[in-house]
Amino acid sequence: MKASQIKATPSDSQNLTLASWIWMEPSETTELSNSISALQPHRKPAFDVFSPLRRGLDRLEVQNPKLARSLCRLIPAQCPFERDIELFGRTVLHIPPLCKLNPLYEEVVALRFRALCYLADVCGEDVTRFC
Numbered sequence: 093m094k095a096s097q098i099k100a101t102p103s104d105s106q107n108l109t110l111a112s113w114i115w116m117e118p119s120e121t122t123e124l125s126n127s128i129s130a131l132q133p134h135r136k137p138a139f140d141v142f143s144p145l146r147r148g149l150d151r152l153e154v155q156n157p158k159l160a161r162s163l164c165r166l167i168p169a170q171c172p173f174e175r176d177i178e179l180f181g182r183t184v185l186h187i188p189p190l191c192k193l194n195p196l197y198e199e200v201v202a203l204r205f206r207a208l209c210y211l212a213d214v215c216g217e218d219v220t221r222f223c
Contacts, residue, residue, distance in 0.1 A: 149199035164222040
């Protein structure tokens with residue numbers, strides 16, 4: 093069948109998948125990676141203002157049940173800013189979670205998780221009230 097005889101409809105183009113495999117010798121892969129890295133500009137690492145706070149939060153160990161409970165109460169399980177604004181029973185506006193804009197979000201969530209794990213594993217408490 094010739095290429096000119098093949099007719100494709102718009103629905104066929106959605107299901108079209110091409111797959112190919114090639115074998116490269118190890119010397120070719122190093123040459124390829126060297127040429128790719130030569131094309132990319134070298135960036136100077138930017139100064140991170142929050143780095144000391146991140147390290148401090150990551151190093152904080154939860155070894156006190158009272159501290160663990162207060163951390164679980166203070167740090168919310170879900171973003172408190174996410175809202176659905178409804179008018180006459182219909183959602184008019186959705187405000188997305190804004191917590192990811194916090195530069196220390198990952199570290200704070202990890203600290204809450206460590207506190208929950210401490211309460212559940214070491215103290216043997218039921219942590220469902222914090223979830």
